Amino acid sequence: MSLLDRVSTLLRANLNDLVEKAEDPERMLKQVVLDMENQLMQVKTQVAIAIADQHLLDKKKVEHEQQAAEWRRKAELAVQKGQDDLARAALERALSQDQLAIGFTTQAEDQKHEADSLRQALHKLEQKLTETRAHCEMLIAEHRRAKVVGRAAKAQHVVGNDQENTIGRMKSKVHVTAAENAAAVEVLNPESLEDKFRALESEDKVELLLSEMKTRLALKQG
Template identity: 95%
Template structure:
């Protein structure tokens, strides 16, 4: 049956795989539950129809069984009355009813098998629906939590980058300002007495080094 094939497909469905492939996992999960609920209602309807058909076939089987027994009783009565031709006709009717009874017995057994399959499918689908609802709720909550965490991480990353960029600009500005201040201090600060003596000493050293170089030169 196509219905049982659809039910079997739903029972084999792997929610985790579906979630990974879905563009909108929440919508997909809700649709899966809705599909299962719809299939469950259809299976319930089919189970009721199958059971009703089974009862009808069993009733027909019992009716033909009773009619076959009645024609046999009539055949016995005809034999008792010495009417063999009438007895033969009654027995033919009994055999015809036997064939109908056998046919309805086969149909009833087949219908019972189908009804049992539908009952099992209904039971499995009810269990699967209960599990799927719980699983879907868990996956939806997990998906929402992942989205919130993702947004928070993204926001933190953006804020962190902005902060680092701002701090970097401030550090650079501070370094430039410090250098400028140092240069201005060096230029504007008056030369001290110690600085003057160091300058004289430096000049003396330069003169001595110059004389030493000249002394090593050959006489002209």
């Protein structure tokens, strides 16, 4: 059973039914709270991992954006030195870094959505645990009073009438998926007809960027 399935099972548990069936109600109720606390710690760990992954993707995105800017700077230098071939190569590297940055941007956005969903689920679980602790304390007190005064049957009836106000039903479904690195997959796939046309378009774009760069530098020198 997965972590979230176990959490969902705990949240759906009817404390009144558990008390009625348990040989030792107090021990059983304390175990329910302990189980929920353990699951809560595991969900917190998942939230921390999701947030860390999001920060890592954001960092990768920024790194590729910076590398793209650096290759454009080198392309300008090459143009100033009359090295058009070097300028073209640098611009190709810049475009490649742009694509990687776009890929990491998409992954970072997806990961942020997943981290937000996990945080919301964690918040609901914390609230439900607080309610469960309070209700368990109430049920334990009821059970102890019933043993003292010898009215266990009446106490069970009171707990049964309070069934609708126990835990209720809540489903927590958190879908955590690792975003694929689109750029890495593209490198592994064989070159398609579309890839060849994109390469031609990229060459045209490089030539256009090179021409614009020359014009801009010429205007500055003029």
